[in-house]
Amino acid sequence: MECIVGIGASIASKIGECAVSNLGRQLGYLFYYKSNVENLKTQARDLRDAKERVQHSVDNARRRGEEIEADVGNWLNRVDVICEEVESFVKDTVQANKGCSSGSSLNLVLRYQLGRKAKKMAQDVVEIKGAARSNNISYLPVLRSVFQIEGFMAFDTRNSTLMGIMKALVDVNVGMIGVYGMAGVGKTTLIKEVARRALQENLFNDVVLIVVSQTPNHVRIQQEIADKLGLAFHETSISARADRLRHRLRKEEKFLIILDDIWKKLDLLDIGICFEDNQNGCKILLTSRFQDVLSKHVSVQKNFPVELLSKDEAWNWFSQIVGDPIKISDIQSLATQIVEECGCLPIAIVTVGHALKTESLSSWKDALRQLQRSNPTNIEGMNEKVYSSIKLSYDFLGNEEAKSLLLLCCLHEEDANIGVEDLLRYIMGWGLFEDVYKMDEARDRLQTMVEKLKAHCLLLNGDYIDTVKMHDIIRDVSISIASKDRHMYNIRNKDDLKERLNKKKLKDSNAISLLCDNVDYLPEKLECSLLHFIWMWKIRYLQIPDHFFEETTELRVLDLSYSYLGVLPSSFCFLKNLRALCLRDCWLRDIALIVELKNLEILDLSRSNIEELPKQIGQLTCLRVLDLTSCSRLKVIQPNIISSLIHLEELYMKKSFAKWEVESAYGERSNASLCELKNLVQLTTLHVEIADANALPKDLFHDKLERFKILIGNLSGWSDHGTSRMLKLINFTKSSLLEDHGLKRLLKRSKELYLDGLKGVENVVHELDWEGFPRLKHFILKNNGEVRHIINLGDQAHPSSAFPSLESFSLKFMMKLEKICHGKLSIESFGKLRLLEVSYCDQLKNLFSFSVAKGLLQLKDIQVTNCKMMEEMITCKGEDDALNVNNEEMGSIEFPRLCALRLMNLPKLNRFCTTQKEELLTTDPTMPLFNEKIISFPVLETLELYDVNVREIWYSQLADSTYFQNLVTLIVKHCESLKNLFSSSVAVNLVQLKKLEIEQCRMMEEIISTNGMTNKIIFPRMNSLRLRNLNITKFCSATFVEFPMLTELSIRECQNLETFISSSEEDHDSIMISLFNENVAFPSLKKMEISVMDKFNRVWSDRLNADSFCKLEDVEIVLCCSLKNIFPSSILGRLKNLTMLTVWQCYTIEEVFEIPTSDVQQACSITPTQLSSLHLYRLSNLKRVWSNGPREVLTFPNLQKVYIYECPSLENLFPYSFAKSLLKLEILCVIDCGIKEVVSEEEGSETNPKFVFPQLTDLRLLNVPHLVSFYPALHTSEWPLLKWLVVSECKDIEVFFALESLGLDDHHIPIQQHYLFLTQKATFPTLEKLKLERSSLTKIWDVQYEVMIGVEEHAGILSSLRELKLSDLPNLMYLWEESTHPCKAYKNLCALEVVRCGRLKNLVPSSVSFQNLVNLMVTECHGMVCLLTSSTAKSMTKLKRMSISGCQQMKTITSNDEEGEIFFNQLKVLKLDRLPFLTSFYSGNYLMRFPNLGKIVVRKCPQMQTFSDGVVSTPMLHKVLIDMEDENSSESDAESEDEHAESSFHQVENRRPIDDINNIISQHWSSALNTLQYDAMNSSEQWSNALDMWLRYAETDDHIHEEHSDGNFDEDHQLFMNIRSSEIASDSESNFEGELHSEADDGEESEGF
Helix, strand or coil: HHHHHHHHHHHHHHHHCCCCCHHHHHHHHHCCHHHHHHHHHHHHHHHHHHHHHHHHHHHHHHHHHCCHHHHHHHHEEEEEEEEEHHHHHHHHHHHHHHHCCCCCHHHHHHHHHHHHHHHHHHHHHHHHHHHHCCCCCCCCCCCCCCCCCCCCCCCCCHHHHHHHHHHHHCCCCCEEEEEECCCCHHHHHHHHHHHHHHHHHHCEEEEEEEEEEECCCCCHHHHHHHHHHCCCCCCCCCCHHHHHHHHHHHCCCCEEEEEEECCCCCCHHHHHHCCCCCCCCEEEEEEEECHCCCCCCCCCCCCEEECCCCCCHHHHHHHHHHHHHHHHHHHHHHHHHHHHCCCCCCHHHHHHHHHHHHCCCHHHHHHHHHHHHCCCCCCCCCCCCHHHHHHHHCCCCCHHHHHHHHHHHHHHCCCCEHHHHHHHHHHHHHCCCCCCHHHHHHHHHHHHHHHHHCCCCEEECCCCCCEEEEHHHHHHHHHHHHHHHHCCCEEEEEEHHHHHHHCCCCCCCCCCECCCCCCCCCCCCCCCCCCCCCECCCCCCCCCCCCCCCCCCCCCEECCCCCEECCCCHHHHHCCCCCEEECCEEEEEEHHHHHCCCCEEEECCCCCCCCECHHHEEEHHCCCCCCCCCCCCEEEEECCCCCCCCCCCCECCCCCCCEECCCCCCCCCCCCCHHHHHCCCCCCCEEEECCHHHHHCCCCCCCCCEEEEECCCCCCCCCCCCCCCCEEEEEHHHHHHHCCCCCCHHHHHHEEEEEEEEEEEEHHHHHHCCCCCCCCCEEEEECCCCEEEEEECCCCCCCCCCCCCCCCCEEEECCCCEEEEEEEEECCCCCCCEEHHHHHCCCCCCCCCCHHHHHHCCCCCEEEEEECCCCEEEEEECCCCCCCCCCCHHHCCCCCCEEEEEEECCCCCCCCEHHHHHHHCCCCCCCCCCCCCCCEEECCCCEEEEEECCCCCCCCCCCCCCCCCCCCEEEEEEECCCCCEEHHHHHCCCCCCCCCEEECCCCEEEEEEECCCCCEECCCCCCCCEEEECCEEECCCCCCCCCCCCEEEEECCCCCCCEECCCCCCCCCCCCEEEEEECCEECCCCEEEEECCCCEEEECCCCCCCCCEEEECCEEEEEECCEEEECCHHHHCCCCCCCCEEEEECCCCCCEEECCHHHHCCCCCCECCCCCCEEECCCCCCCCEECCCCCCCCEEECCEEEEEECCCCCCCCHHHHHCCCCCCCCCCEEEEEECCCCCCCCCCCCCCEEECCCCCCCEEEEEECCCCCCCCCEEEECCCCCCEEECCCCCCCEECCEEEEEECCCCCCCCCCCCCCCCCCCCHHHHHHHHEECCCEEEEEEEHHHHHHHHHHHHHHCCCCCCCEEEEECCCCEECCCCCCCCCCCHHHHHHEEEECCCCCCCCCEEEECCCCCCCEEEECCCECCCCCHHHHHHCCCCCCEEEEECCCCEECCCCCCCEEEEEECCCCCEEECCCCEEEECCCCCCCCCCCCEEEEEEECCCCCCCECCCCEECCCCCCEEECCCCCCCCCHHHHHHHHHHHHHHHHCCCCCCCCCHCCCCCCCCCCCCCCCCCCCCCCCCHHHHHHHHHCCCCHHHHHHCCCCCCHHHCCCCCCCCHHHHHCCCCCCCCCCCCCCCCCCCCCCCCCC
């Protein structure tokens, strides 16, 4: 009992506690009613904010094409429901408080109920808010291919094949399926239908279709598959890409690859196409014209043929194509047979059906007969029915003219864009059009024929205006038809030509097309007596034989365009029947034989090099067409040539002759006059340029001109839009335009009109064409200070029409223009306008009224620049509006096709368009440029703003997210009032933006204004970002900004920029300031340029986003003067792709690569970079490129080019360990640096190391005064490919290249002697050019110790040397020491220059041979007494030029140390200058022969009284210049000396050879000196310049002499002097590096410095 009582008491106690607790809670609802309601409101507001954030993310995801996760959508729906409930509840509480004020008890009850409900609802709101997701709200859907099928008919024959393929696609045992059939049978159409159905039935997740074709492109096939898979290749080789593709395909499920049009064996494994057996439903479908390709070479498991259509199917389809005519009984019976003859081939049915559907009954009958009689041809992949079908289309083009046109087209190159105008000239020349007597008539007929061929599917539109193309199959069939039926042969290559000529297959030819550009053979005579047409292009390197055309007397059309012809072959005189001659873009020298072509009607000399129109052309009185287009050198047309061409119908002189002379009653003209055109009464086409309007006679132009392009005035450009009627006028007055010259008729008929500098006109339309230029398509009006209105309709009540056909409109430099249109225009005005350009119109305030702007539905491009008063583009003030409605009724303007908008230098522009109501009510200066409520650009891609005075471009919150959604390029420059470019809400809408460029916006503080929102910002497509000359301190303040596709980043002259992305959490007081940190991501960045910035002392922070900068390839750092290094140790691991580094003028840089200390290195992996090019310029504080040795962390195995300039603190270039790995180094250039050695020693370096540079070709060391050696210790080196070596101003150098196992100390080589080379055999086997300057070298190489290495081995060091220059080497003793062994060191030397080497006694010892030397120049070597030994001189058989000057001790050039004659076989020019002790050229008395010597100069050699003691033979010598020292000469005589020098050039030349040079020199010193032709010339600077000029162009003179072999020396000399008169040598000494001629194509050695 007590237990029961206890239990009861316990229960009662608990009940009591619960009652008290429950009572408290219930009372809480009553007492905390208001706080509960307020809490509910707060929580609901927070929930709405959370929803808005999620909604923003949802909207952004949808703009990016992403799908929203289902639970996110459900959450948004729950939010909407609970928010509606809360809103309803709040309204109820307000109503309850108003209605219950009288009863307190009732009021308490309501308070309790409402408080309780508010509490519960608040809990629900909190719960829903907690379920919000901020990440992973969307996903990128897989976009499947879409196949739009045109031309697929559900025929039974197709359905059976289709069902078989579909069944094979679901068969787990079949992975590869083939489809084969003849060309044109419909394989591609069928497999596209297969793909469509397979996707529709969800057999595959996706399908990719690739066309393989005759020449498979493996890279393209791989890329197309990868694009569909979302795979990015990082590999470049096909095999590596194949491996990557195979790896990716193994992970794919239900994927179908279709390879269409396979012609031969295709190794799918090599491409990377490979699925595992029954790999999750993945398949491969292939098509081919050939069954065996699929079954034997590709090994398909199922092979399906695509058969011809059944007769019923073919008939039904043919009937559908032809239409109503098929219902006529007579045609129906014929059609049945025609379909049968078409072989039920789809392509044939389509072709024949289109050909016959508009033809008469007789044509149908004839068509059937033609099909029945047609002979098959062997075209690969096509049977006889295909040939017959296409031939039928050819036969039933209506007449022979259309057939001939098609066959003429097939003579063009494959896939060529065939010019319609070219076809016209061929046709008229050949006479293919009957009953056509005028070019305009022929043009109309041709256009009709072209359209007919297009309609019959035999021709296609070309890629350019007025061009057509041919389908390959149609062309192949046409070529076959042409050769068989017309004997028209298309010769495809030179082998084909040779075979046809050898087998005489061209003897019956009617036309020949030879368009290959590598023809190396033409027969001496073309035996084609029936030939009417020959087309030979690009005969560039082969002269046409003189007798070539002797047997082609029936030839009517000849095209030799793009050829080097020179003189026309003499057999041209046999072409009496030639009607058309095309010499377009030919090099012509003499075409006088053209006078023999008496029947010539069409002559095309366009783009040729003629300077004067041959006068013989005036005798070609049958000429109808003369084309001189782009003959830019044409300056002379003799009078009366053009006027003689009385039958001329078309004259083309665009970009050609413009110097028309004015007809005068006094004197004869030297050039053509425009009055001559008046004689051309049949002229219908005229393209002409008239530089001087005064040369324009009255009434020159008549109404017969149907096609014209006329430029009058000094205009530089001929750009046009391809219309048939263009008029370009400059500096005309109204009276001269409309009255004096009769241009008014042309003005009204023009389709393109350019008026530049027009005077006397204020209202263009009213005064020039009241009808409003209804035909005009393109109008440019510029440089005018009078025009106020283009259109001024005044107070006219009814709208008028103007420019209804205008497509482009340009206004430039219209200084007084106030309005484009004043008054009311009809809706069709400017209705076709696509391009509008307005610039330098200083009085213009707007472009168009609101009503006109609404009609600009075709406008694609607006460019407005440099208009000082421009306030807005579109005005809504209404006075010029035809709509005549209130502003509230106007609505908005949409430019549905506007793609580009460029607004530049418009200082007063502050809005694009503003309604009148806004103008009255709005005074806010921050109103943006674009108001989305008024204006919209749904397809705008490019926006450029330069110098526009706006504070905002867009509203910070865009109501319409599609406003600028397609913007791709945004460029903003010199907009000084902008504080930011756009807000974060605008930024998230620019999902298509690819290029962003901002420059010189000085008020800009940041690019993106976040307005307190620091969410993540992504620019998903941006690939280029450029910031120039901005005062920004940061790009933006977002938490994180990502540029996933950015490849190029350039930041220049942003002096206040410290950190690219600055978040609120950053420590701004940190000593180390980094430009880039973890708040920004550049995962795809390849090129980066940072210049002229010094607010940060590190480019990269130690904390970076994981993927950033890992693809960096090119880095350029310029004038960043707070940096200590470029790459800190923390970023080294990201430099795997770095290929180029340029650092310039960063004066505080101490090292480039910061290598971590040894304890850190242990935790780092080795990073091999791709760095190939290193450029370091003007780094005054740079101490090292790599710190602490890079071998443990960073390697550079791909380094190819190293350029180090002006780094005075740099002591060495490469650490020892690094230099050992430079296996790809090609160029090393060190200039103005302080290095002592190129490679420095390291601790632990091996003894006597060997350095190998297997790829180095160019080594240059210039002004490196402290350089001692390549490596400071004993070493050896190999340079197997070194070609260029330059050592200049390296005064401390001792031994640069050392010898293997032969140290200086070991062999007692004296250190005081400085050698460049102390080296082993063949260490420099390829060295071609060596230049040594301003050094203390005593020897270039050492041969004193030949016992150690052997003279022959040593000579091999320089066996390839071709060019050697030694300059300012005062200690150099010899080029090669005397030896009893023959020296081969210089056996390939072509050019030798020795300047200011004072210790040299002679050039080389007698053991040295110069057997290939071409040019020799020795200057100011004062220690030389004799230049050459006679044995060395005898070896110089190829020497062409010798110049010896300024050698004070020189007594003779060649010594007499060996018996025998001396031959200088090739010497052409000899110069002996300033040799005061020279007594003779040769001191011996043996015969000297100079068989090619043409010029000799002897200047300031007062002791030289004979050339040689022996006989001298100079059979080619024509020019001798002899001068002696004249102490009285002075610089004041410059003018007279110059005249004397010029006259002396004439006096020293002789038409007959000068046989005895000894006699000439001897007579020079005789008392009869003044009577000789060879007058002395005074010493002067002018004389020297003239002399140098003469020598410098000696080779040109030789070529002229050889070319003019007729013996007329005076004519040759005049041509020589004309060439020289236009040029003057700037230096008397040739540049060793720049002016050395390379070997000529024919193998001739280089000929000069």
